[in-house]
Amino acid sequence: MAALPAYRAVITGIGCTSPFGVGGYTLVADVLQANTTAIRPITGFPTDGLSSCLGAEVPAACLPVTEEGRRWSRLSQMTVLACRQAVAEAGLCGSDTLSQAGLVVGSEFGDTRSTEAFSLGFLRKGPLGLSPLLFPSTVMNTMASTTSMALGIKGPMLTLNQAGVAGELAVVRALALLHAGRAPVVIACGVDELFPLLYATLVQLQVLSPRGCGEEACRPFDQRHNGLVLGEGATAVVIESPAHARAREAPILAEVQSLWWRGIPTPPGRYPALRQGRLQMLPQAWRGAGVCPEDIGLAYLSGCGDPQHDALELACLAAAFETHRPLLTSVTHLTGDYGGLGAFRVAAAAVTVGTGIAPILDYLCQPMRADVRFVVQPVAPPPTVVLVHGLARGGMHAALLVERPQGADDGVE
Amino acid sequence: MSQRYARRDDRRVVVTGLGVVSPYGRGCPAYWHGLSQGCCILGPLSLFPTEGFRSGIGGEVSAAITRTLGRAHRSRATRFLVAAAEEAVGHAGLGAAELAAAAVSIGGAGGGMLEVEAWYWARYHQHENKRQRAALRSMTPAAQTDALACQLRIGGPRESPILACSSSAAAIATVADLIETGVVDVGLAGGVDTLTRLCFMGFNALKLLDTQSCRPFAHDRRGMSLGEGAAVLVLESWRHATARGAPIRAGVAGCGISSDAFHPTAPPTDAEGAVRAMREALARAHLTPADIVYVNAHGTGTVQNDRAEAVALEAVFGAGKVLVSATKSLIGHTMGAAGALEAVATILALETGLLPPTANLWEPDPAIPFDCIPHAARPCSLDCAMSNSFGFGGQNVSLIVLHPDVVG
Numbered sequence: 028m029a030a031l032p033a034y035r036a037v038i039t040g041i042g043c044t045s046p047f048g049v050g051g052y053t054l055v056a057d058v059l060q061a062n063t064t065a066i067r068p069i070t071g072f073p074t075d076g077l078s079s080c081l082g083a084e085v086p087a088a089c090l091p092v093t094e095e096g097r098r099w100s101r102l103s104q105m106t107v108l109a110c111r112q113a114v115a116e117a118g119l120c121g122s123d124t125l126s127q128a129g130l131v132v133g134s135e136f137g138d139t140r141s142t143e144a145f146s147l148g149f150l151r152k153g154p155l156g157l158s159p160l161l162f163p164s165t166v167m168n169t170m171a172s173t174t175s176m177a178l179g180i181k182g183p184m185l186t187l188n189q190a191g192v193a194g195e196l197a198v199v200r201a202l203a204l205l206h207a208g209r210a211p212v213v214i215a216c217g218v219d220e221l222f223p224l225l226y227a228t229l230v231q232l233q234v235l236s237p238r239g240c241g242e243e244a245c246r247p248f249d250q251r252h253n254g255l256v257l258g259e260g261a262t263a264v265v266i267e268s269p270a271h272a273r274a275r276e277a278p279i280l281a282e283v284q285s286l287w288w289r290g291i292p293t294p295p296g297r298y299p300a301l302r303q304g305r306l307q308m309l310p311q312a313w314r315g316a317g318v319c320p321e322d323i324g325l326a327y328l329s330g331c332g333d334p335q336h337d338a339l340e341l342a343c344l345a346a347a348f349e350t351h352r353p354l355l356t357s358v359t360h361l362t363g364d365y366g367g368l369g370a371f372r373v374a375a376a377a378v379t380v381g382t383g384i385a386p387i388l389d390y391l392c393q394p395m396r397a398d399v400r401f402v403v404q405p406v407a408p409p410p411t412v413v414l415v416h417g418l419a420r421g422g423m424h425a426a427l428l429v430e431r432p433q434g435a436d437d438g439v440e
Numbered sequence: 441m442s443q444r445y446a447r448r449d450d451r452r453v454v455v456t457g458l459g460v461v462s463p464y465g466r467g468c469p470a471y472w473h474g475l476s477q478g479c480c481i482l483g484p485l486s487l488f489p490t491e492g493f494r495s496g497i498g499g500e501v502s503a504a505i506t507r508t509l510g511r512a513h514r515s516r517a518t519r520f521l522v523a524a525a526e527e528a529v530g531h532a533g534l535g536a537a538e539l540a541a542a543a544v545s546i547g548g549a550g551g552g553m554l555e556v557e558a559w560y561w562a563r564y565h566q567h568e569n570k571r572q573r574a575a576l577r578s579m580t581p582a583a584q585t586d587a588l589a590c591q592l593r594i595g596g597p598r599e600s601p602i603l604a605c606s607s608s609a610a611a612i613a614t615v616a617d618l619i620e621t622g623v624v625d626v627g628l629a630g631g632v633d634t635l636t637r638l639c640f641m642g643f644n645a646l647k648l649l650d651t652q653s654c655r656p657f658a659h660d661r662r663g664m665s666l667g668e669g670a671a672v673l674v675l676e677s678w679r680h681a682t683a684r685g686a687p688i689r690a691g692v693a694g695c696g697i698s699s700d701a702f703h704p705t706a707p708p709t710d711a712e713g714a715v716r717a718m719r720e721a722l723a724r725a726h727l728t729p730a731d732i733v734y735v736n737a738h739g740t741g742t743v744q745n746d747r748a749e750a751v752a753l754e755a756v757f758g759a760g761k762v763l764v765s766a767t768k769s770l771i772g773h774t775m776g777a778a779g780a781l782e783a784v785a786t787i788l789a790l791e792t793g794l795l796p797p798t799a800n801l802w803e804p805d806p807a808i809p810f811d812c813i814p815h816a817a818r819p820c821s822l823d824c825a826m827s828n829s830f831g832f833g834g835q836n837v838s839l840i841v842l843h844p845d846v847v848g
Binding site: 204422 | 492493544549551557560561564573576577578580581582583586587589590592593594595596597598599600601602603604610614617618620621623637638641642643644645646647697698699700701702703704705713716831832833834835
């Protein structure tokens with residue numbers, strides 16, 4: 028159970044609002060190819076007096092300056108832009124299909140910036156200081172509802188709240204909606220943003236690098252890792268059945284299959300303990316889905332720089348693959364970490380199966396384990412099957428397979 | 441109706457356990473007693489000060505009841521949720537092995553915000569207590585779901601859907617999908633929300649709170665009253681439930697989910713999205729409008745929402761063709777938990793043959809062309825019923841539940 032053997036579809040569009048700009052497939056490919064980090068000292072808000080100052084911010088210049096866009100919160104702007112780009116890339120703009128489409132948005136914190144602004148209105152001026160325009164943004168579905176209004180999406184609309192793997196879960200749920208026949212096309216989006224209260228609180232809680240230990244940096248899977256460096260952004264992927272995509276002559280970028288989706292019983296905010304039984308979870312997934320692990324050439328991991336997380340994730344992968352050694356990589360050193368980042372990992376995997384481009388972990392001086400293979404040089408030959416793996420505080424564990432489209436030769440179809 | 445109900449496949453979804461924490465107290469019996477007696481429990485709030493706001497009333501779970509709900513260091517939302525889930529799992533007789541593979545989906549909107557507000561308020565006034573900072577761990581709705589999964593050792597797919605006031609109805613719909621499509625055999629679905637300053641302030645700012653107890657479908661309705669609570673349903677495939685001899689309390693025949701793409705807080709006047717949700721639920725249930733006798737309405741008591749829902753009901757069923765009641769008039773609008781609490785109310789109505797009333801309906805709105813069951817519960821034998829939930833941002837969910845005798 029929970030192996031989701033029949034949840035298989037194709038990705039026909041990618042959209043991304045990121046520290047690297049707004050774009051689609053090509054932007055993601057350029058980001059992976061350049062392998063240049065967007066992490067730098069935060070400029071959007073002061074970090075004076077905090078022991079951390081790094082982040083990967085979406086530039087203000089990327090966000091809309093239209094009359095319509097100004098009414099939306101910053102996080103909703105990011106979401107709308109990403110979804111609009113994905114829909115355009117999928118050739119769905121203005122189509123009847125779009126009005127029947129589903130929308131799933133995954134987020135860890137939602138629009139907490141608006142929640143704080145709304146609360147401050149009361150604390151400063153009492154009931155008269157409360158803004159009725161801000162209140163709807165305090166509910167976490169605001170990004171999805173704004174997007175549905177902006178794009179005219181009228182099918183099922185879900186917002187999923189989850190730490191760490193909200194982006195992966197959005198894609199998994201999108202596949203489930205398709206499989207249940209609830210929509211012909213589903214847009215899955217992962218989104219989260221940097222804002223001062225969250226940043227300062229996570230510094231105080233010793234979650235962010237450097238946690239009083241060495242240089243502040245984002246170094247997943249390196250023995251020098253010392254906590255998270257936050258990022259922000261929104262990534263959307265358009266998902267539909269292969270038959271539906273072919274019928275409307277949509278560009279098929281990759282195939283995607285939901286492989287594993289379970290919650291390991293774990294106290295909120297903590298990682299699951301490393302136990303032998305838990306290391307067998309992915310092999311169960313291979314068996315349940317009829318997947319041969321030797322076919323998997325590369326894996327995108329959710330490595331975030333938290334030593335406990337990184338150790339657990341590597342142990343899971345090493346146990347799952349046994350003697351097979353796929354290449355392991357991550358996008359976190361480029362983008363910073365946030366709850367909705369999993370959707371970017373899925374988009375990156377789609378690019379990797381199409382082009383062979385994958386992020387090089389060039390910061391990796393002291394790898395945590397010697398029995399796994401990280402991407403430390405350009406990938407050759409291009410993998411045809413890529414695993415996207417997510418593991419999070421609270422015990423959520425998700426895995427998807429992204430494959431080169433059937434019938435496609437080398438390169439993007 | 442039973443002759444016409446077409447679903448006979450093994451993967452049809454049944455309900456085998458129900459659990460509730462409501463302003464009436466802990467457990468389904470207290471909940472149903474309060475609803476069926478038409479006892480409006482809305483009263484002055486004590487959780488936080490309400491001076492300066494339009495309204496000072498709501499449906500609050502009393503301190504005496506809350507003290508009986510689990511560990512005091514947990515968030516109020518987690519305590520409500522775990523208590524409701526334990527009752528549901530107990531009714532269903534689920535064992536550890538079943539829970540280890542079960543799905544869990546808990547809808548909400550506020551999560552553990554009540555305790556985080558206390559931290560943030562203190563921080564703003566520079567009285568921050570480091571112990572209050574622990575509340576941040578349970579701030580998000582997902583933290584309540586994680587805590588429940590940890591407590592009951594639930595190890596299957598886990599979700600925390602946020603669809604504003606239709607969150608928990610969506611949790612039921614999406615877990616039912618997982619069962620119907622063979623991903624799991626068992627799932628816990630429900631919702632939890634507590635009263636929070638944030639929510640209270642927000643509806644106050646929108647001028648949507650009634651100064652008196654809310655009066656859904658009344659000519660003189662002035663807005664909603666807020667409430668709090670939790671409800672959890674154990675859903676199973678019919679095959680799994682019958683194989684283990686579980687008590688079948690109801691069937692989940694079909695669920696519809698749609699969005700308006702219209703406005704952040706208001707429904708369209710033609711309620712087109714709500715109509716689509718109801719029709720999708722009917723289509724998935726293989727039922728016709730004539731099969732539905734009773735609708736537990738979203739019925740918030742706001743002028744626009746009640747009017748739009750009546751327009752939708754008339755479009756789907758025809759004027760006066762179904763009995764309608766709004767149980768929010770009795771316990772208040774429990775936000776993300778409302779869909780699950782009302783699904784439980786609808787199932788209990790099927791079980792008992794008693795339709796819960798709409799309280800405070802002294803002067804029905806002539807523009808609402810339905811019998812809204814004022815004041816007193818109505819005896820009525822019925823096979824299937826609908827529960828509607830509509831949320832901010834245009835989120836519509838309709839559920840159809842069946843009497844166990846017609847499930848199979």
